[in-house]
Amino acid sequence: MLDQATVALVRDRATGLCEYFRLPQGYDLLPFQCDHIIARKHGGADDLSNLSWSCFSCNNYKGPNIAGIDPIGLQLVRLFHPRSDVWSQHFHYNGPVLLGHSEIGRTTIEVLLAAR
Numbered sequence: 545m546l547d548q549a550t551v552a553l554v555r556d557r558a559t560g561l562c563e564y565f566r567l568p569q570g571y572d573l574l575p576f577q578c579d580h581i582i583a584r585k586h587g588g589a590d591d592l593s594n595l596s597w598s599c600f601s602c603n604n605y606k607g608p609n610i611a612g613i614d615p616i617g618l619q620l621v622r623l624f625h626p627r628s629d630v631w632s633q634h635f636h637y638n639g640p641v642l643l644g645h646s647e648i649g650r651t652t653i654e655v656l657l658a659a660r
């Protein structure tokens with residue numbers, strides 16, 4: 545269980561945005577959460593380098609996944625890592641539509657959004 549001070553640090557570092565798809569808390573009825581980028585079941589730690597701020601849906605659709613299948617290349621690709629990847633190198637919005645412009649971006653959208 546993460547302490548409230550750690551949760552506040554993660555939230556503030558993300559300026560309140562979901563670090564996967566950059567939506568603010570105000571667009572979601574469900575409270576945002578701390579996400580373990582690498583799930584505990586895969587050896588992920590509780591330290592700040594492994595935590596991201598996530599909307600409820602991203603966190604729950606991601607679950608313990610760390611990879612998925614790129615819908616174009618059909619290869620196994622790791623998911624976006626909010627601490628080590630640069631968001632704009634993998635995603636962009638075309639109006640309200642989120643697009644992935646790398647295999648990591650496409651795969652992350654596929655795992656976190658496509659099943660919704």
Ligand SMILES: [Zn+2]
Binds near residue numbers: 564565567600602
């Ligand atoms: Zn999200």
